[in-house]
Amino acid sequence: MKVAFIGLGSMGMPMAANLARAGHDLTVWNRSRKTPEGFEGKEPPVAGSIAEAVRDAEAVVTMLANDQAVTEVVHGGLLDNLRQGAVHLSMSTLSVAAARTLAEEHAKKGRDYVAAPVFGRPEMAAAAKLWIVLAGPARGVATIRPLLDALGRGVSEFGEEPWKANLVKLGNNFMLTAMIETLGETFALMRKAGIPPKDFLAAINNLFQSPVYQNYGTMIADGQHEAGFKMSLGLKDVRLALAAADELHVPMPFASVARDNMVEAVATGGADKDWSYLARVVQDRAGLD
Structure with missing residues (x-):
């Protein structure tokens, strides 16, 4: 799957590496310029902008620190450049209010927003042993499910409203x-x-x-x-x-x-x-x- 991964922090970097290791076609972007690490010599291309990262992606994964960071990325080019049929997989820990707002904004554009925050520390992310909490529209969930297989050891599902995850x-x-x-x-x-x-x-x-x-x-x-x-x-x-x-x-x-x-x-x-x-x-x- 062609994937854009946004957010190469202590959790995002090993998660992105696991997606690449599983054979997904990865492009990455980080707010502060970072050299991808842990990719076993097969570093993915680093996009010059959010728009460039997401434009051709089938799924966009965000792993960012807080509501503000995710909202800025979504409004800074992600949503406007997310193609028809592509899914935004938000794996950040967000407030209920922000999750509701983001889901509504994506729905207005006819795009799927799926929440999948994770349980686990960086070492578990590196070992692909995260436990994933999942909620979102069925079509979007079906699209991103292969990504979850590369990131964690299991999934708990909580319906179609992303904020519940x-x-x-x-x-x-x-x-x-x-x-x-x-x-x-x-x-x-x-x-x-x-x-x-x-x-x-x-x-x-x-x-x-x-x-x-x-x-x-x-x-x-x-x-x-x-x-x-x-x-x-x-x-x-x-x-x-x-x-x-x-x-x-x-x-x-x-x-x-x-x-x-x-x-x-x-x-x-x-x-x-x-x-x-x-x-x-x-x-x-x-x-x-």
């Missing part, structure tokens, strides 16, 4: 934030009592048997917070979850607590650290080094 992703990220917060609080409690966090982690890993607890627990126990998913992006997603909750009249008090603690983490130098750094805020409050 984004809401599921935001709910997942809130749950991960809550897990990081509770790990940080519990590890602080254990350390104050003289119990090594790694010993406690071994015990809960036997209980939960979850790679998510194991991976994040190890990062927190080791104090290693090299960014896989930046704190600033995690804060953005919790805010978006709260905005959706407000619209749907759902109280989420713990999300408010997590947001405030993430704001503190950003304010104290953690914006570009992994969001597991949230646990460091809790430990600092407890007087731990």
Whole structure:
């Protein structure tokens, strides 16, 4: 399939490489000029503009940081140059409001907009082991499905309204934030009592048997917070979850607590650290080094 891939960040670059590896005819574009990496010597052409990238594509994949970035790309040449029958596959984590607006704008032009945000960190993207949350019109979904096979290990589908996939992703990220917060609080409690966090982690890993607890627990126990998913992006997603909750009249008090603690983490130098750094805020409050 002829594919335009827009957004070569820490997630987008390995995802684009996997599409090329699967045999898709790829053209890439990034807002800041980047040399494609990880393509095993078969780097795709870099378009000089959004319009050039998407003009001949059967599918356009966007993997960008936030609502503003995606909206600017869509209004900056993507939608006006998306050919009849082509599909915009939006894999970014967006607000419910933005997803609704983008779907409406595409529909007015007679183009399909499919949302497919992903669960997973950059190393999972590189290994094509992402879990994909999918929603969009049936025709568009059928067109882009071969791309998903090259990007992930499975798909959960949520109907034909793209915003629902984004809401599921935001709910997942809130749950991960809550897990990081509770790990940080519990590890602080254990350390104050003289119990090594790694010993406690071994015990809960036997209980939960979850790679998510194991991976994040190890990062927190080791104090290693090299960014896989930046704190600033995690804060953005919790805010978006709260905005959706407000619209749907759902109280989420713990999300408010997590947001405030993430704001503190950003304010104290953690914006570009992994969001597991949230646990460091809790430990600092407890007087731990």
